[in-house]
Amino acid sequence: MGAVLEVQGLKAFYGQTQALHGVSFALEPGGITTLLGANGAGKTTTLRSICSMVRTEGSIRFDGTDIAGRPTEDIVRLGVGHVPEGRGTFTDLSVEENLRVAAYTRTDKGATRRDLDMVFEYFPILKQRLTQQAGTLSGGEQQMLAISRALMLGPRLMLLDEPSFGLAPLIVQEIFRIMRRINAEAKVSMLLVEQNAALALELADHAYVLETGRVVMSGKSSVVKSDEAIRKSYLGY
């Protein structure tokens, strides 16, 4: 089976500043992979590059299709769900409208309905708050909404950018538990960017560590977790 996501020699630029200096990795389908590293290492930039939200050079292949440089909305329509940093909630729309927007591109009404039911099964609180203005939701609820929006696309790959940010530990645990369920039940591959390395390594199968725009180490998360030298020098714990 081919890699669901294959990145080779990826360089990324914010204007004249180069943020990624040739990142390469591949994701096997069905697994959860995490990108770790300090602030400014280039983790969020990598996710943004996959969705063409920054200027890039290098090769990005999704399910074998070349997606580098294509417009964000086209990449998303191919089956890449991006849960952005800061949640990206449509604050002035209701919860229901947030979900409906995400389903905008889908033509199969039946599948959409099933996915909506699935979302409500994972996050029952959203069903309760359906008509509420999304901006009034708590941080945790907005994160659930953001994940749900990505799910409503019916994606094969989900990119998650710091889902634990600003959330209480209990909520984070719950969200991570649900993410594991989604990965297993809906068969969605995941690429997770996290500051909180311990948490990420608990969830993920595989890990890549970034430092100033380069991959400096990679391996099974069980290996990375148990290697104290790696943890101390790259992950700070």
Place this chain on the structure above:
Amino acid sequence: MEQLVQQIASGLANGAIYACLALALVMIFVSTDHINFAQGEMAMFSAYLAWQLLQWGVNFWIALPLVAFGSFLVGVGIERVILRPLHSAPVLSIVVVFIGLLTIFHSLAGAIWSHTIKDFPSPFPRVTFAGSGYIGPHQIGMIVVTIMLLLALFAFFRFTPLGLAMRAAAQNPASARLAGVRVDWMLALGWGLAAAIGAVAGTIVAPVVYLEPNMMASILLYGFASALVGGISSPGGAVAGGFIVGVLENLIAYFGNLLEKASGVYLIGNGEKLSVALIIVITVLTLRPAGLFGHVSVKRV
């Protein structure tokens, strides 16, 4: 008392037109952060197109949707072809482009149809009815058509997927892209709709103000005042602002006349309506830029 009711009624009728223009302005502002200075001239040009169709024997109620649709296409074209490539240009460049569009539409109308004032027949039957003393059939028509248009738009944005996608694209383009919405085309559609709304407004006000290239200049100023009063980031506010300003404009002139009759002192009257609009614009911008229903975005460094 009779006169007061008359003034309020006619203020509502004028307000209907201001509401349409204000709505068109707000739609473009919310999605692109630009103020369409050419909105008035575009509406005027559309009114001329409608007049031309009428000259060719087309029924008004067929000409109106035709012109609205044609204006829609022109609006989409302007956004895609002229404005999109400049989206990262400095504000001055964009303002200049709008002024350029303004002069093109204005002078083209004059060139094609000449500058002489033309009569634009009202499509509403001239019948007398209960309230005839207070309001004329065309004025009622203006209010009715406007309200129907606004209801249709409201339904479109609230209940259709495309309307939802457009709202999302205007509020949060980045997230909209991540939902697969083609944001660039949503902006173009917004422009098209704004142009169409302006076309309807221009066409139904033409019988009142007579058709000539300068007809929309002062109405546009009132449209700006309305959008600012209501809140330039709020479509609902824009509509409310339109009716408020329409009635206010007439009330000020009315009380000015009263004052003159009572004390012989002339302070303000019909000849100062543009100055009133200017004062409204400056006052709102200075004291409460968000208007009644809008919100001001915080400037990020």
Place this chain on the structure above:
Amino acid sequence: MASTTTANGVAEKKRNGLLAIAQARWLWIVLAVLALLPIIGGKTGLISNYTFLQLSLMIVYSIAVLGLILLTGFNGQISLGHGAFFAVGAYTAAILIDRFNWPFWTTLPLAAITCFIAGYLFGLPALRLEGHYLALATFALAVAVPQILKYRHFETFTNGVQGINIFKADPPFGLPLSGDQWMYLVVLAIAILMFWIARNLLDSRTGRAMRAIRDHSMAAGTMGINVAHYKAVTFGISALYTGIAGALHAVIFEFVAPDSFRFELSIAILVGAVVGGIASLPGAVIGGVFVQVIEKYADALTKKITAAVHLPIDLEPWTIYGIALIVLMYTMPMGIAGGAYLLWRRLKGS
């Protein structure tokens, strides 16, 4: 020695010693020729009075455009309403000459002060407005100006819709110059003075503060620049310049009326500034020439274009301007002066 950048990233002229001398000499020659024109041209009959009138108007519009450029190009405040200040200057001069019999040259300082105050007062509420909002406020001003001028309570001075007629002054001391030649020299002298003042203003601390505010007003504020003060003062100065142009225009044209100052005037000044070069002093000159040339030759030019393209309708000049404006924003946003400067730099291989 400073080389500063404008909002669009085009570097303004560098000033090193040699270049300054070379420029200065070149400039002096041109000015000398201009000043001697009435003698060269007038005596030999080569240059008609009508031509002197045209030249005077070009210079007047240059001053008007310079006013706008100081505000918009060098201070970043967009104005679509400079016709208003042109009108204030024009009416101040006309009223003083007609009602109070002042000699025309004494009206200029008063027109200057009046316009400065008007600009400063308008600049105060405009302090918090930027970009589109300021454009909107000034747009409203421009549209309302004719109506304001027709206000009943001003009629004792403004004479309402009918306007005011004034008469051109004769050359003093019985100089052997025609009225038009004399006005030409007066306008030229004033223009030289005002451009010189502008140059010094822009090179001074005030000028640097103005540009800092244009480039990033928030940062300028944190550096200790009193942004509000400079913005309002710049508005005043800008109004002063355009107002003096208005006063001169009134004297040359010998007539002012509310409908001479419609919205089109504000657009014309803006067009001149943009075409000439929005952040360039030579641009103001080009802009002024452009405005006058267009006013005079637009119809003929448009007819030629219409004929060449075989259009079935009589295209109007403003349609061509509008298209030219849009094309210019794509190709030469810094105007002819900016484009010429870029070309010069490219040729120099810098």
